[in-house]
Amino acid sequence: MTMAASSSSCFISLLVFSCVLLLSSFICASATDPEFSVPLTKGLSWSFYENSCPTLESIIRKQLKKVFKDDIGQAAGLLRLHFHDCFVQGCDGSVLLVGSTSGPDDEQEAIPNLTLRKKAFEIINDLRRRVHKECGRVVSCSDIVAIAARDSVSLSGGPDYAVPLGRRDGLSFATPEVTVANLPAPTSNASVILASLATKKFDETDVVALSGGHTIGIGHCGSFTNRLYPTQDPVMDKTFAKDLKKICPTNNTDAFTNLDLRSPNKFDNKYYVDLMNRQGLFTSDQDLYTFKKTKEIVTSFAVNESLFFEKFVVAMTKMGQLSVLTGKNGEIRANCSARNSENEDYLATLVEEDVESLSEFK
Numbered sequence: 001m002t003m004a005a006s007s008s009s010c011f012i013s014l015l016v017f018s019c020v021l022l023l024s025s026f027i028c029a030s031a032t033d034p035e036f037s038v039p040l041t042k043g044l045s046w047s048f049y050e051n052s053c054p055t056l057e058s059i060i061r062k063q064l065k066k067v068f069k070d071d072i073g074q075a076a077g078l079l080r081l082h083f084h085d086c087f088v089q090g091c092d093g094s095v096l097l098v099g100s101t102s103g104p105d106d107e108q109e110a111i112p113n114l115t116l117r118k119k120a121f122e123i124i125n126d127l128r129r130r131v132h133k134e135c136g137r138v139v140s141c142s143d144i145v146a147i148a149a150r151d152s153v154s155l156s157g158g159p160d161y162a163v164p165l166g167r168r169d170g171l172s173f174a175t176p177e178v179t180v181a182n183l184p185a186p187t188s189n190a191s192v193i194l195a196s197l198a199t200k201k202f203d204e205t206d207v208v209a210l211s212g213g214h215t216i217g218i219g220h221c222g223s224f225t226n227r228l229y230p231t232q233d234p235v236m237d238k239t240f241a242k243d244l245k246k247i248c249p250t251n252n253t254d255a256f257t258n259l260d261l262r263s264p265n266k267f268d269n270k271y272y273v274d275l276m277n278r279q280g281l282f283t284s285d286q287d288l289y290t291f292k293k294t295k296e297i298v299t300s301f302a303v304n305e306s307l308f309f310e311k312f313v314v315a316m317t318k319m320g321q322l323s324v325l326t327g328k329n330g331e332i333r334a335n336c337s338a339r340n341s342e343n344e345d346y347l348a349t350l351v352e353e354d355v356e357s358l359s360e361f362k
């Protein structure tokens, strides 16, 4: 990103509060600091639903406050859902689609998705119902996922930030092969993770910041027993390893534990403090502190939470724009789990809408 580019395009410094206040205006052509700003993909906008659904974000936040009051763990589920959606075939809601045939044929049935929380899908469909009831079928499921991820971060104590909107929902399924190829494995070392995310234009700072998503939520034994059996990862803190072995006595135990030892439900910078104490859960986490190129970044986030929040927002904003569908591409799903073409209820409502619009002309 160059200075010249920033003067000709609409870059927004997410961290400059004044710009957030200007969201409803069109005066976002000048970014104060290009280093902290992310270019906006054509077709997305900071005020996309301003007229068509002005209450969108307040409906979602109000409902999620209630959901998290009962179970804060759902925040982690929703954050991870957005990550999976965006990494596989772009933020197009394809992660939400339920296969129409039996057998593994979609993103949900690929191995990394087996640990996505079922409740997260229900929450998204419930939010979609509330939003469409208020505004009509104008808001995409992929936008709802992006807003829900942001609210999960901020309602867990993390940064609050504006989300560019206007994504459309995809028409095609992602196969399990595509899903596996796009989601890095927790058993990978830092060079593999960096190379994998570099294909999506994430640099080292982005990778370390995005991994900070693991400041909330859980991991199942299968995601980290590679570090316990047959030989214990020498990098892992001895007491931490002993505790993990109690939780996962064999390499195929189906239990789980918190990703962030120090503050498992709070979105803060303690994940990086864990890494500095050799208490990161996955190889992909801990190796960020072993690997020379990322060690310094981990340390800088561990000592400065505002810096982590800043970089996290930048990286999330990039992630939220990966291969999005906009304009006339894709569709606005009437049911987040199914494409409109295979949704009988949707076809029924189309008829109702036609009747309503006809009656307006009587």
Ligand code: HEM
Binding pocket: 073, 075, 076, 077, 079, 080, 083, 115, 116, 117, 184, 185, 186, 187, 193, 210, 211, 212, 213, 214, 216, 217, 218, 219, 220, 221, 222, 223, 256, 259, 284
């Ligand atoms: C960098 C590569 C990444 C790898 C290898 C990775 C891997 C994983 C794995 C294996 C789990 C646990 C699954 C289980 O055993 O239950 C997990 C959980 C989680 N991941 Fe990641 N992840 C990565 C990046 C991200 C990103 C970018 C985010 C979001 C910004 C994220 C957010 C989460 C959250 C919130 C959970 C907890 C989910 C829950 O509690 O339901 N991860 N991740």
Ligand SMILES: *[C@@H]1O[C@H](CO)[C@@H](O)[C@H](O)[C@H]1NC(C)=O
Binding pocket: 189, 190, 191, 192
């Ligand atoms: C990381 O993992 C890859 C693949 O297993 C391996 O080829 C590479 O040598 C490893 N890098 C380091 C620094 O350990």
Ligand SMILES: *[C@@H]1O[C@H](CO)[C@@H](O)[C@H](O)[C@H]1NC(C)=O
Binding pocket: 229, 230, 251, 252
């Ligand atoms: C892990 O468990 C499987 C059985 O589920 C076994 O075949 C395998 O040898 C074990 N691997 C290690 C590294 O202990």
Ligand SMILES: *[C@@H]1O[C@H](CO)[C@@H](O)[C@H](O)[C@H]1NC(C)=O
Binding pocket: 304, 305, 306, 307, 310
């Ligand atoms: C922490 O990071 C913020 C945001 O980049 C920066 O403004 C601040 O000066 C840093 N604080 C310290 C003590 O370095």
Ligand SMILES: *[C@@H]1O[C@H](CO)[C@@H](O)[C@H](O)[C@H]1NC(C)=O
Binding pocket: 098, 335, 336, 337, 338, 345
């Ligand atoms: C939404 O689609 C899914 C998958 O086809 C289906 O199982 C579900 O019943 C649909 N929900 C509604 C409310 O139509």
Ligand SMILES: CC(=O)N[C@H]1CO[C@H](CO)[C@@H](O)[C@@H]1O
Binding pocket: 108, 109, 110, 113, 114, 115, 116, 117, 118, 119, 121
């Ligand atoms: C959370 C979720 O929907 N998981 C799905 C993953 O795939 C399995 C196997 O097909 C489904 O049964 C789960 O519903």
